[in-house]
Amino acid sequence: MTRVWKWNRPVTVREVLEDLQQERSIAYTTVMTVLDNLHQKGWVRREAEGRAYRYEAVSTRAAYAAALMNDAWSQSDNPAAALVAFFGMMSEEQRQALRDAVRIVQGPLETREAPEARQQEAPQARQEENPGSAEGADGR
Numbered sequence: 001m002t003r004v005w006k007w008n009r010p011v012t013v014r015e016v017l018e019d020l021q022q023e024r025s026i027a028y029t030t031v032m033t034v035l036d037n038l039h040q041k042g043w044v045r046r047e048a049e050g051r052a053y054r055y056e057a058v059s060t061r062a063a064y065a066a067a068l069m070n071d072a073w074s075q076s077d078n079p080a081a082a083l084v085a086f087f088g089m090m091s092e093e094q095r096q097a098l099r100d101a102v103r104i105v106q107g108p109l110e111t112r113e114a115p116e117a118r119q120q121e122a123p124q125a126r127q128e129e130n131p132g133s134a135e136g137a138d139g140r
Contacts, residue, residue, distance in 0.1 A: 001038065001043060001044075001057065001061075003016045003019055004055060005057055005061045011056075012054055012055075013032045016035065038055070043064075
């Protein structure tokens with residue numbers, strides 16, 4: 001998958017083979033078998049091109065990593081403890097990346113209301129909606 005993600009475009013067995021052979025000796029049939037297995041598992045899609053196929057990743061590397069993390073986390077009998085342990089393994093740089101990701105998911109501050117603001121506005125909003133309801137039904 002690393003080689004398929006590297007190009008970020010449909011690749012042939014030959015291209016992957018030539019790339020891998022820069023590091024080690026590997027057979028064409030081995031690469032072909034691995035790509036076929038990835039196709040059977042649904043990790044890559046393929047299109048015929050002449051007598052060969054072009055293979056393309058179904059999802060990004062980031063989406064794949066996120067799915068792995070979600071799967072591992074959801075299988076835990078104590079997800080909160082698993083997250084605490086995971087965060088404890090992170091470097092400060094990784095923790096900062098996590099803080100940044102949380103900010104992105106939550107959106108800009110001006111679009112989020114702080115819990116205190118909601119609590120302070122709630123009584124006033126109820127009174128504005130029904131001015132006679134500031135006191136209880138029995139007049140207290």
